[in-house]
Amino acid sequence: MRAQPVYPAMSLIYLLDLSAVAVCAITATLEAHRRELDMFGVAVIAVIAGIGGGTVRDILLGRLPVYWVHDPIYVVVGIAAAICTFYLGRKLSLPKNFFLLPDAIGLALFTVIGTSIAMSLQVHWFIAALMGVITGVFGGVIRDILCNEVPLIFRTDIYATASLIGALLFIALDSLGMAHNAAMIIAMIVTVLIRLAAIRWHIHLPRLRAHE
Amino acid sequence: MRAQPVYPAMSLIYLLDLSAVAVCAITATLEAHRRELDMFGVAVIAVIAGIGGGTVRDILLGRLPVYWVHDPIYVVVGIAAAICTFYLGRKLSLPKNFFLLPDAIGLALFTVIGTSIAMSLQVHWFIAALMGVITGVFGGVIRDILCNEVPLIFRTDIYATASLIGALLFIALDSLGMAHNAAMIIAMIVTVLIRLAAIRWHIHLPRLRAHE
Amino acid sequence: MRAQPVYPAMSLIYLLDLSAVAVCAITATLEAHRRELDMFGVAVIAVIAGIGGGTVRDILLGRLPVYWVHDPIYVVVGIAAAICTFYLGRKLSLPKNFFLLPDAIGLALFTVIGTSIAMSLQVHWFIAALMGVITGVFGGVIRDILCNEVPLIFRTDIYATASLIGALLFIALDSLGMAHNAAMIIAMIVTVLIRLAAIRWHIHLPRLRAHE
Numbered sequence: 001m002r003a004q005p006v007y008p009a010m011s012l013i014y015l016l017d018l019s020a021v022a023v024c025a026i027t028a029t030l031e032a033h034r035r036e037l038d039m040f041g042v043a044v045i046a047v048i049a050g051i052g053g054g055t056v057r058d059i060l061l062g063r064l065p066v067y068w069v070h071d072p073i074y075v076v077v078g079i080a081a082a083i084c085t086f087y088l089g090r091k092l093s094l095p096k097n098f099f100l101l102p103d104a105i106g107l108a109l110f111t112v113i114g115t116s117i118a119m120s121l122q123v124h125w126f127i128a129a130l131m132g133v134i135t136g137v138f139g140g141v142i143r144d145i146l147c148n149e150v151p152l153i154f155r156t157d158i159y160a161t162a163s164l165i166g167a168l169l170f171i172a173l174d175s176l177g178m179a180h181n182a183a184m185i186i187a188m189i190v191t192v193l194i195r196l197a198a199i200r201w202h203i204h205l206p207r208l209r210a211h212e
Numbered sequence: 213m214r215a216q217p218v219y220p221a222m223s224l225i226y227l228l229d230l231s232a233v234a235v236c237a238i239t240a241t242l243e244a245h246r247r248e249l250d251m252f253g254v255a256v257i258a259v260i261a262g263i264g265g266g267t268v269r270d271i272l273l274g275r276l277p278v279y280w281v282h283d284p285i286y287v288v289v290g291i292a293a294a295i296c297t298f299y300l301g302r303k304l305s306l307p308k309n310f311f312l313l314p315d316a317i318g319l320a321l322f323t324v325i326g327t328s329i330a331m332s333l334q335v336h337w338f339i340a341a342l343m344g345v346i347t348g349v350f351g352g353v354i355r356d357i358l359c360n361e362v363p364l365i366f367r368t369d370i371y372a373t374a375s376l377i378g379a380l381l382f383i384a385l386d387s388l389g390m391a392h393n394a395a396m397i398i399a400m401i402v403t404v405l406i407r408l409a410a411i412r413w414h415i416h417l418p419r420l421r422a423h424e
Numbered sequence: 425m426r427a428q429p430v431y432p433a434m435s436l437i438y439l440l441d442l443s444a445v446a447v448c449a450i451t452a453t454l455e456a457h458r459r460e461l462d463m464f465g466v467a468v469i470a471v472i473a474g475i476g477g478g479t480v481r482d483i484l485l486g487r488l489p490v491y492w493v494h495d496p497i498y499v500v501v502g503i504a505a506a507i508c509t510f511y512l513g514r515k516l517s518l519p520k521n522f523f524l525l526p527d528a529i530g531l532a533l534f535t536v537i538g539t540s541i542a543m544s545l546q547v548h549w550f551i552a553a554l555m556g557v558i559t560g561v562f563g564g565v566i567r568d569i570l571c572n573e574v575p576l577i578f579r580t581d582i583y584a585t586a587s588l589i590g591a592l593l594f595i596a597l598d599s600l601g602m603a604h605n606a607a608m609i610i611a612m613i614v615t616v617l618i619r620l621a622a623i624r625w626h627i628h629l630p631r632l633r634a635h636e
Contacts, residue, residue, distance in 0.1 A: 037574075040584050040585055041575075044584070055484070059271060059276075059483055059484075060267070060271075060276075060277060060278050060281065061276070061277045061281065062276025062277045062278075064276070064483075064484075064485070064486025064488070065484060065485045065486045065545075065547070066484050066486075068551075069484065069485065069547055069548075069551050072548045072550045072551050072554075075550070075551075075554065076550070121277075123277070123281055124281075124284045126284045126287070126288070127280075127281050127284050127287075130284075130287065141358075145357060145358070145569060146565075146569070146574070146575060147574060148360065148572065148573060148574045149360060150249075150358070150359060150360045151253075151358060160252050160256070161252055204250055271483055271488070272479070272483075272488075272489060272490050272493065273488070273489045273493065274488025274489045274490075276488070333489075335489070335493055336493075336496045338496045338499070338500070339492075339493050339496050339499075342496075342499065353570075357569060357570070360572065361572060362461075362570070362571060362572045363465075363570060372464050372468070373464055
């Protein structure tokens with residue numbers, strides 16, 4: 001309908017958001033190596049990994065059409081990142097943990113953007129935090145469902161928990177009267193640090209084991 | 213947006229609805245024992261099992277934001293039920309069929325609430341019945357997809373069929389002029405009885421078998 | 425809400441659309457033979473295969489309630505096709521490729537209808553094409569997820585690609601000023617031909633292979 005970017009005044013946020021979509025698409029493409037998929041399937045899964053979280057958030061909140069219908073550049077960035085990774089990924093043998101930091105930054109960014117959008121709709125703070133987490137992690141959940149796997153975030157380190165803590169911190173700082181941008185940056189840094197700490201020291205939540 | 217409960221005048225229905233969310237969350241947590249999931253994953257799956265059916269109904273009908281955005285208590289009840297079950301579930305070794313009756317009541321309640329909401333939007337009676345079934349069973353469908361299984365309701369006893377019969381009976385009684393609450397209660401009782409009869413005598417619909 | 429058909433003036437399109445839903449439901453029922461599902465599960469999966477693509481399109485575009493809430497005949501046709509196939513499918517042993525042509529026509533029709541609906545909402549042409557592809561293929565994607573499989577379109581011949589080319593061609597012809605119906609028919613014919621050619625000569629996109 002409208003052609004203007006979703007965050008017109010926040011050009012840095014906008015660029016970071018597009019970068020986070022690209023990072024999600026790249027990591028999804030690298031993971032798709034495990035399955036025998038054609039280029040189309042890889043591109044679709046990569047794009048969904050990048051924009052799925054924000055799409056689910058928009059549907060649940062009734063912000064329709066979803067954000068990328070207004071601004072197709074999100075889909076284009078996701079497809080371009082997937083195709084480049086598809087062809088270059090085999091030649092460049094990147095170290096296994098090359099994307100851990102970009103991925104953590106993307107998680108942090110999606111979380112604060114999602115939380116911020118929900119807060120602007122005057123929902124309960126708990127729902128705003130939930131929308132931040134959904135924006136941060138649901139792209140990966142849908143990616144794993146499409147790849148026919150139990151979603152990784154249900155089985156692995158403190159991924160969604162980092163997102164939840166970041167969202168709650170952002171809301172707390174905002175309600176204490178801190179400037180929006182400062183609250184965003186602090187919440188993002190904390191989210192990234194928790195995520196990296198969880199990877200570094202293998203911190204995880206209690207697990208259920210079969211026949212325990 | 214709004215903070216008032218979705219069914220302000222129906223306090224008994226509201227309490228039963230919350231109880232049904234809790235029952236769904238508890239049974240989902242017990243089933244998640246089969247998978248190696250961390251506490252976060254279990255809580256997410258449990259909450260989705262509890263509120264997923266009503267969420268899908270609201271999206272399809274365009275009642276957005278979805279109902280629990282207005283009333284976060286649904287999500288809180290689901291999370292609380294999951295965490296309690298997670299920690300207590302191993303200590304209390306409940307008989308296997310302990311939750312069959314609560315589960316059947318929850319199915320019946322979700323069915324009549326979903327049907328009733330759709331009817332209030334003046335949709336075709338067939339669509340209203342469908343929305344009742346979707347409210348009743350889709351939480352379980354999404355739970356099973358997240359756990360990477362073919363949804364149980366496609367393979368098991370008369371679960372969704374009980375829901376469908378209950379929804380159609382509710383619509384029939386309502387169109388015959390019966391009081392709303394009386395129609396609800398009768399439809400719920402019939403749904404519960406069909407469900408329990410199906411469990412007791414292993415009644416099921418015709419099945420497809422591979423290479424039959 | 426409203427009872428009139430979604431495409432009131434396009435009665436041929438409407439009949440073809442219903443036929444395409446039936447074809448999707450029939451092929452889904454035949455495929456469900458591989459799983460041990462009861463009749464209800466088969467009917468649900470068949471209906472979702474038939475109407476899932478248009479439902480996802482409507483949700484993403486904010487055209488709510490979704491189209492079949494206004495016009496339950498879509499669901500009825502899907503269920504009827506599934507039940508007939510369920511009972512007759514074993515007796516009639518149809519040749520394996522009996523449904524390839526109807527399926528290709530259904531894909532083409534869903535694609536141009538989805539593209540046309542999105543264009544009427546003034547979205548970017550790229551998003552319109554995407555909505556055409558989503559309408560064409562997402563019913564099958566959800567069907568495969570429910571059957572616990574990696575969606576076929578991510579692994580097989582040029583299915584979604586045919587849909588994408590058809591959608592782009594339709595948009596190009598329309599922007600060149602061609603009459604709506606003529607553009608629709610040409611785009612559909614090209615989609616069907618690409619799909620059949622891909623089947624006939626085993627054309628496919630580059631694939632990722634594990635450990636390549």
